Amino acid sequence: MTNDVFKSLIPLFEQKSNVDSIRDFHEKVNLTFHNIEAKYYDKIHAEMWINLPEQMERMIDHLFDWFDKQNIQKIKVLDLGCGTGLAAQLLINSLVGRKIASIFLLDPSHVMLQKAKQRSLKWNIPVNSGCGYIEDVKEKFDLIITSSVLHHIPNIPQFISNIENTLNANGVFISLHDPLAEAINSETYQNRTARLNQAIRVNFQNRTLKQRITGKIKRILKGSIKPETYIAEVNQELIRLNIIKTHLTPAEMWSITDIHVEGLPYSANNGISLKNLEESAKDLSLAYFKTYCFFGKLKSDLPEEYKAEEDDLTLTDDKFGRNFNSMWIRK
Known part of the structure; x- marks a missing residue:
């Protein structure tokens, strides 16, 4: 029986897939996409290296205090869906870095994994790695961290169950940088994004021709790698591998x-x-939860007047930011 999460993909699967199983279609497109995106990832997502350190810093005291409270001096870390190694790098740079005994890098994309392994050469910490999924991991860890991973996972309850099975007693699971359904669907968030979009429109209309040309040049330089570049590569590879019949938009x-x-x-x-995460987490309790991206854009991409408001909201307990970070403790 098709997993309910794949139902939305059925029309696309029937129209463009060359493989028999919708689950295989999803997995093969994902792997091909991320193998090619890996070549450009750090440039495409440069804003994450600007914004996530600040978000991580807000959580670190909670994490460090928990391990101190449990008298855990050294921790084994699993960077799950490690990509090019951002999450592990953030940990190493933080106060928790002094407690890290070893790091295991895990990603289903062998190209992403290779990028992370290359980055790890500078860490001066024992590093192991594996190309695969969490269900392939046999050992247990004190800390599992994911960054920008949950929204890629079809079966969230099974994923959380696998995390619980891979954590030591009193272990910690951290998720970073995923979109929050309760915020996105809220009137508060929708009003904020509408206000920002209106301000951007008015600002654009009031700009001189010189300012518009200058702005366009800056955008071109900033986005020297456009999505179309690697999307075309992915399509070419998907067709070569006989996964799709025609190009995907x-x-x-x-x-x-x-x-x-x-x-x-x-x-x-x-x-x-x-809510669904909490219902899925049978052996995990939520210890930290923060939202950000209150206007639908990361702070680095906001107009100056909105950056201050973003900072102010981040200091509150506001639950209506598009993105969230969370920390869970194994019971």
Whole structure:
């Protein structure tokens, strides 16, 4: 029986897939996409290296205090869906870095994994790695961290169960940088994004021709690698591997890879639901939860007047930011 999460992909699967199983279609497109995206990932997502250190810093005291409270002096870390190694790098740079005994890098994309392993050469910490999924991991860890991973996972309850089975007693699971369903679907968030979009429109209309040209040049330089560049490469490889019949549009491709992200024609959900996470977590208790991206854009991409408001909201307990970070403790 088809997993309910794949139902939204059925029309796309029937129209463009060359493989028999929708589950295989999802997995093969994902792997191909991320193997190619890996070549460009750090440039495409440069804003994560700007914004996530600040978000991680807000959580670190809670994490460090927990391990101190349990008298855990050294921790084994699993960077799950490690990508190019951002999450592990953030940990090493933090106060918790002094407690790390070893890091295991895990990713289903062998190209992403190779990028992370290359980055790890500078860490001066024992590093092991594996190309695969969490169910392939046999050892247990004190800390499992994921960054921008949950919204790629079709079966969230099974994923959380696998995490619980891979954590030591009193172990910690951290998730970073995923869209929050309760916020995205809220009137508060929608009003904020509408206000920002209106301000951007008015600002653009009031700009001189010189300012518009300068702005366009800056955008071109900033986004020297455009989505179309690697999307075309992915399509070419998917056709070569006989996974698809015809090219996928960017929106179709992201519907498959980012299956829980809002605004895509075939995605399953508008974000990750905190309520569903808590219901899935039988052996985990929520110890930390913060939202950010209150206007739908990361702070680095906001107009100056909105950056201050973003900072102010981040200092509150506001639950209506698009993205969230969370920390869970194994019971």
